[in-house]
Amino acid sequence: MLITRVITALLLLPLMLGAVFYLSAPLWAAFAWLVVGLALWEYSRMAALRGVAKWLYLAGSGLLALAIYQLPQPLQATVAHGLLLLSLPVWLLLTPLWLSRRWPLPKGGRAMLLGWLLMLPAWLGFVAWRPDDSVASATQLLAVMGLVWVADIAAYFAGKAFGKRKLAPAISPGKSWEGVAGAVLGVAGYTWLVTRLGWLQFDLPMSLLLPLALALTAVSVIGxxxxxxxxxxxxIKDSSSLLPGHGGVYDRIDSLIAVLSVSAALRFLLA
Known part of the structure; x- marks a missing residue:
């Protein structure tokens, strides 16, 4: 299993980095939708959407993303900003409430609406952080994705070494508060490094950037x-079996979906 995971990761990482750094803006938007669309397909399976309704939903979601991308720039920006701002109460209010109450997945139309609220802003976050094919844009998107990866890796090793107090035993028994502490420390160091390297195309003081990065760490855990x-x-155990050794696409980008949405919305508010 470990060998399978490593091989899959070694194949996926160059693919993702190549897409981030070398695709044109339209091709990047299409690639990003492929990733998010696969996660939406896996979500639709979890929500028990079946038959014609499921495929119409997925096809309609793709056409909706295409329609947004094809809008004239001022209107596209307005729609994108609106959806991104809508993601803030979804991730900062609705999702913590959902987890605390342990509501089951909705069915039918409510499941479809929830899927859009989760996935469309994530796709817009991919596009917003990498609006063109410049190295600077690719690097700043990589910086955002790196925050999620650092938080995940630091939480894993801290949890393995020190984990005693369970974070949410009824939801994910393997996660611990010690793992969260490790993620916080890892992201704090990563934020300092990214700032020193100049990966971000905006200038915020560390006194503001660090709290934002730590807030995004919490959002990552929630996702x-x-x-x-x-x-x-x-x-089910995995969202699908698309990625050998890793489960599904949604399994791999669950935290990224949340962080991309919230970070892009916060960037818009702070601009």
Whole structure:
């Protein structure tokens, strides 16, 4: 299993980095939708959407993303900003409430609406952080994605070494508060490094950037827990078997979906 995970990761990482740094803006938007669309497909399976309704939903979601991308620039920006701002109450209010109450996955039209609220802003976040094919834009998107990866890796090793107090045993028994502390420390160091390297195309003082980065660490944890709860609610172990050794696409980008949405919305508010 470990060998399979490593091989899959070694194949996926160059693919993602190549897309981030070398695709044109339209091709990047299409690639990003492929990633998010696969996660939406896996979500639709969890939500028990079936038959023609599921495929119409998925096709309609793709056409909706295409329609947004094809809008004239001022209107496209307005729609994108509106959806990104809508993601803030979804991730900062609705999702923590959802986890605390342990509501089951909705069905039918409510499941479809929830899927849009989760996935469309994430796709817009991919596009907003990498609006063109410049190295600077690619680097700042990589910086945002790196925050999620650093938080995940630091939480894993801290949890393995020190984990005693369970974070959410009814949702994800393997996660601990010690792991969260490790993620916070890892992201704090990563934020300092990214600032020193000049990866971000905006100038915020560390006194503001660090709290924002730590808040995004919490959002990352929430995104992970939400997908774990969806899987428990659906009675499945992985979102799919698309990625050997890793489960599904949604399994791999659950935290990234949350962080991309919230970070892009916050950037818009702070601009």
């Amino acid at each position: 992970d827990l939400l997908e774990s709860w969806f899987k428990r609610s659906a009675g």
